[in-house]
Amino acid sequence: MTWASDPRVTRFQRRGPCTSEEDARRYLADHVLPHPWYRAICVDGRPVGSINAKPGQGEERFKASIAYRLAYQHWGRGIATAALRAAVSSLLEEWPHLERLEAIAEVENPASQRVLEKAGFLREGLLRKYVMLHGKSRDVVMYSLLAAGPKLR
Amino acid sequence: MGVGAKEEDREEKRTVPEITLRPFTISDVDDFMTWATDDRVMRFSRRPTCTTKDECLTHMKDHIMPHPWCRAICIDDDGRPVGLVSVMPAPGADVHRASIGFDVAYDYWGRGVATAAVKKAASAVFEEWPLLERLDAVAEVNNTASRRVLEKAGFRREAVLKSYLVLRGESKDMIMYSLLSANSVVR
Numbered sequence: 001m002t003w004a005s006d007p008r009v010t011r012f013q014r015r016g017p018c019t020s021e022e023d024a025r026r027y028l029a030d031h032v033l034p035h036p037w038y039r040a041i042c043v044d045g046r047p048v049g050s051i052n053a054k055p056g057q058g059e060e061r062f063k064a065s066i067a068y069r070l071a072y073q074h075w076g077r078g079i080a081t082a083a084l085r086a087a088v089s090s091l092l093e094e095w096p097h098l099e100r101l102e103a104i105a106e107v108e109n110p111a112s113q114r115v116l117e118k119a120g121f122l123r124e125g126l127l128r129k130y131v132m133l134h135g136k137s138r139d140v141v142m143y144s145l146l147a148a149g150p151k152l153r
Numbered sequence: 154m155g156v157g158a159k160e161e162d163r164e165e166k167r168t169v170p171e172i173t174l175r176p177f178t179i180s181d182v183d184d185f186m187t188w189a190t191d192d193r194v195m196r197f198s199r200r201p202t203c204t205t206k207d208e209c210l211t212h213m214k215d216h217i218m219p220h221p222w223c224r225a226i227c228i229d230d231d232g233r234p235v236g237l238v239s240v241m242p243a244p245g246a247d248v249h250r251a252s253i254g255f256d257v258a259y260d261y262w263g264r265g266v267a268t269a270a271v272k273k274a275a276s277a278v279f280e281e282w283p284l285l286e287r288l289d290a291v292a293e294v295n296n297t298a299s300r301r302v303l304e305k306a307g308f309r310r311e312a313v314l315k316s317y318l319v320l321r322g323e324s325k326d327m328i329m330y331s332l333l334s335a336n337s338v339v340r
């Protein structure tokens with residue numbers, strides 16, 4: 001609950017902050033445990049955040065989108081970047097059919113944009129009003145990392 | 154397409170087609186087949202090119218009839234469909250977003266039919282779905298015909314999304330375009 005109840009962390013997430021332990025338990029049971037790929041980010045063995053990947057369906061099954069969140073007191077130490085790098089490594093190995101990993105960061109979230117860039121994602125462009133977050137449509141920057149690496153086409 | 158861009162614009166200014174959009178009925182299958190079996194039209198599509206009437210009927214029953222918003226593009230002389238335009242709402246919580254796609258029979262290319270249909274469809278869905286704020290579309294980098302349609306219909310190019318979709322067994326780079334209700338609707 002450290003990060004899931006912190007509005008500074010959930011500000012850029014679809015889900016608002018968890019308000020109670022009951023709320024958090026239900027989220028863990030209904031969403032986290034059955035998720036196709038959901039991992040805790042641990043420092044000294046204790047979870048300080050999480051990262052997850054969602055594969056596409058049908059003709060989109062060759063791509064997956066990544067999202068992560070980190071407890072506020074651990075920001076600014078390169079943890080998210082390291083977690084992303086580790087996740088990318090694992091995913092490319094576990095899902096060999098994967099060609100594209102993508103992630104979005106809100107225009108107003110430069111911290112997350114830097115994390116993605118440091119983790120090797122390439123900025124593709126600004127998608128206007130792409131996601132609905134806390135009742136308002138937001139502009140986001142789309143990032144991708146290709147299994148094949150950057151290519152000249 | 155064999156017609157150069159400038160020539161196309163001049164043609165359009167001369168003969169902007171009057172088109173109407175209406176829901177499909179299963180009896181449209183013969184007209185539907187005209188483009189759905191044509192590789193020149195379908196080669197950039199997510200749907201495979203149909204080869205038989207049965208395949209077309211199945212496609213109509215499984216995808217077109219239950220579709221949230223799919224319309225036949227009719228040119229008003231005899232009201233028969235010469236193409237299709239569809240708008241698919243985004244999955245999950247993104248009720249403010251939807252994606253548009255279109256096909257036009259090859260014989261009707263170069264007359265502004267798709268552009269007119271996309272403009273009409275955009276107007277219609279922004280009106281019917283008041284929560285809709287963003288209409289987007291992706292087109293392959295070398296699908297210059299469709300890209301011009303979107304640009305002429307007022308869509309703005311946003312990004313090249315690498316290996317975004319797998320079509321016909323190959324991963325394709327796609328260009329993302331969008332049209333915002335704020336830029337196109339007076340409410």
